[in-house]
Amino acid sequence: MRVLYLTEEAISFSDAMVRGGAIHVRNVVTGLRDRGHDVTLLDWNDAPERPFQLSVSPRTRFVDGPLRTLGHAVRIGDRRNVDVIVSKTRKTYLPGLFAARRLGVPHVVHVGSSLDPPVEGLRGRLDLASFGARLRAPHDGYLVVCAHIGDQLRERGVAPDRIFDVRNAVDVDRFHPDRVPTPLADRFRDQLPADDGLVVGFVGGLQPYKGLDDLADALERTERDWHLLVAGDGPDRDRLEGRFGQQATFLGSVPYEQIPALYHEFDAFALPSHTEGLPRVVLEAQATATPVVATRVGGVPEVIEDGGTGLLCDPHQPADLADALDRLTPDAGERDRLGRQGRAAVETEFSWPALYERYERDLRQVIE
Structure with a gap:
């Protein structure tokens, strides 16, 4: 052609x-x-x-x-x-x-x-x-x-x-659970949480429709403390930094070659959006076997089977988002299972x- x-x-x-x-x-x-x-x-x-x-x-x-x-x-x-x-x-x-x-x-x-x-x-x-x-x-x-x-x-x-x-x-060789093509740069690694607590990640633009206010409400409801690690920038950054306070670290824009390594720092990935097409960040997280918690919007349910290859909740529902995160906290077994099955779902078809x-x-x- x-x-x-x-x-x-x-x-x-x-x-x-x-x-x-x-x-x-x-x-x-x-x-x-x-x-x-x-x-x-x-x-x-x-x-x-x-x-x-x-x-x-x-x-x-x-x-x-x-x-x-x-x-x-x-x-x-x-x-x-x-x-x-x-x-x-x-x-x-x-x-x-x-x-x-x-x-x-x-x-x-x-x-x-x-x-x-x-x-x-x-x-x-x-x-x-x-x-x-x-x-x-x-x-x-x-x-x-x-x-x-x-x-x-x-x-x-x-x-x-x-x-x-x-x-x-998604590049299933670059985004992989067992290898990192480019190590995370020191300027980002120095900002990672110092304790051994659970880290939930977000990658994307800081816009109102991404639902990060819902995630802030959800983190206040979870039974166990999570620290949010945010890669991305946008018009809502200053307000969101004030909203999350010490509960989140905002890295700003992260070069794309560094993103695969960043997923390896997450215990879970959250996308609480109010609207989407088919977000590539969900595929990237799944490809690295990072368990995904996302909202039922756009094409997200086409790549996430609730309870099988990730967890889904309705948009604008912080309580449901908190329940999904709590489901991942008792031990690493559930996170590992969802991560492995998420990887299997994307490595051929996507x-x-x-x-x-x-x-x-x-x-x-x-x-x-």
């Missing part, structure tokens, strides 16, 4: 990246190329690093970026005689569609986040409305990361035969090679 892949993110092939979406783009582009496909990446980047990476450097993200993407996509697609255009991010959805129509090839969008996230203020409502309008455009295919998002698209009138569940993926196969199969179907 000859694929033109569009994203508004700047993709690096040499430096470590933190954002899951950018990591997804890099891995899919290189993975499909390794499997013999001619994939060209068009990203928004001042310093492209690969011959197949043809970047634009927009002056603004709202008008100039999409227009430059459209012009470049038409020229590149025509020159390389592409079979399909894939648009990964929302600001490339319409430029990708218009370019595909100009070239006479199908257009596919990647949808990796829930279609009904909680929003605040006029700007948030306008952004969500814009997202919905872009999805209602006549795309030829929708690559979704979980069945939940597929259901949301069908409810909005998208034909079922245009929806393809490629799922998310590996990157399995995702590449799904991408190949679904793109071929759209093209044909």
Whole structure:
């Protein structure tokens, strides 16, 4: 296949990246190329690093970026005689569609986040409305990361035969229970709790919808003390640091190559979100055999069987979250069992090679 892949993110092939979406783009582009496909990446980047990476450097993200993407996509697609255009991010959805129509090839969008996230203020409502309008455009295919998002698209009138569940993926060799590819740096290790108590971890952006206030309430209810270790940053950090006090350590942004080692410091991983697509952090925790406590939102129940490969509770329910953590405290046996079964659940179906196969199969179907 000859694929033109569009994203508004700047993709690096040499430096470590933190954002899951950018990591997804890099891995899919290189993975499909390794499997013999001619994939060209068009990203928004001042310093492209690969011959197949043809970047634009927009002056603004709202008008100039999409227009430059459209012009470049038409020229590149025509020159390389592409079979399909894939648009990964929302600001490339319409430029990708218009370019595909100009070239006479199908257009596919990647949808990796829930279609009904909680929003605040006029700007948030306008952004969500814009997202919905872009999805209602006549795309030829929708690559979704979980069945939940597929259901949301069908409810909005998208034909079922245009929806393809490629799922998310995790590097099961890098995230592994028995080995750490890169040791944790001293600047982070020095901040780890000094005692031998139980540590619950969180990795992600510090946003209200991540439910960390619920986790704070839950930790006040648990029978045994837990210390929270947070890797991530965001607008809620200062407030949350005050809320948790001495019960939590906030590491800030942690380079992605350090994240596998960090999971080995957790006795459990918590994701108390109010909304999600299919969060990669859950797959990462499971791949390292770290027991997961998460909420029943988005695609999370598709990868966690409650009581089998992790523990689930309803969102906005701190008491249920506390009960789940208490279930892990009596001894290490339950934590080990959930961790092992979580690892077994992801190491085949949610590996990157399995995702590449799904991408190949679904793109071929759209093209044909």
